[in-house]
Amino acid sequence: MSEQPETSTSPAEGAPTPARRPRAALLLGLAAGVLALDLGTKLLVVATLSDREPLRLLGGALYLTEARNTGAAFSFAEGATAVFTLIALTVVVVIVRTARKLFSTGWAVALGLVLGGALGNLVDRVFRDPGFLRGGVVDFISLFDPYGEVWPIFNVADSAIVCGGVLGALLAFRGIEFDGSRASDRTQD
Known part of the structure; x- marks a missing residue:
């Protein structure tokens, strides 16, 4: 027996439309996957690249090397690690609280x-x-x-944050809200 998708009727059109489903499971599942990949790669790097010369790959386009960053992105404000820790905790709490109201797959x-x-x-x-x-x-x-002279050394977590930030900026620019609606749709009501 196959499951039929839940439907609701749009009052304006009278036609059935797929019911909106919260996307919290997608958000949390993706976050768990990124976290696992990040922690796994960091454990591997610490176990294999500590006290070793950088590993040259792709003809020098990519190097794997161990570096420690106590600052923010690009080693900015290295003395403020506790501040960045508190900011990260705040970001985590805000995102987890937002997850309940999230219906947009992109967000x-x-x-x-x-x-x-x-x-x-x-x-x-x-x-x-x-x-x-x-x-x-x-x-x-x-x-x-x-040694990060051309571009600062980074990790999987940094890459995920940047990609998520760029995607979020694109969604905001396009007017897509957390609930999946468009900002322009709300102004027409």
Whole structure:
């Protein structure tokens, strides 16, 4: 027996339309996947690249090297690790609270990427040396130079945060709301 999708009737059109479903499971599942991939790659890097020369790949376009970042993106404000930890905690709480009202698949993907990335870097800040809430984030991907001279060294979490942020900006630019509606639809009502 196959399941039929839930439908509701649109009062304006009288035709059945697919019922909206919350996208919290998608958001949380994607965040868990990003977190697992980030933690797994960091464990692998620490186990294999510590105290070793950078690994050159793709003819020097990509290097794998271990670096610790106690600041924000691009090693900005390295003395403010505790502040970035609190910001990451706030981002996590806001996204998890927003998940209940989320019906847009695009926003679920964007926020899932940001949540997974924020959690990945947060785990480092909480549990890695030099200590609680001051830990150095493990970065290991370097483009065109083994020591981050061309582009700052980053990790899977950083990539997820950037991709989620770009997707979120595109969705906002297009006027797509968390509930899946468009901002222009609300102004016409």
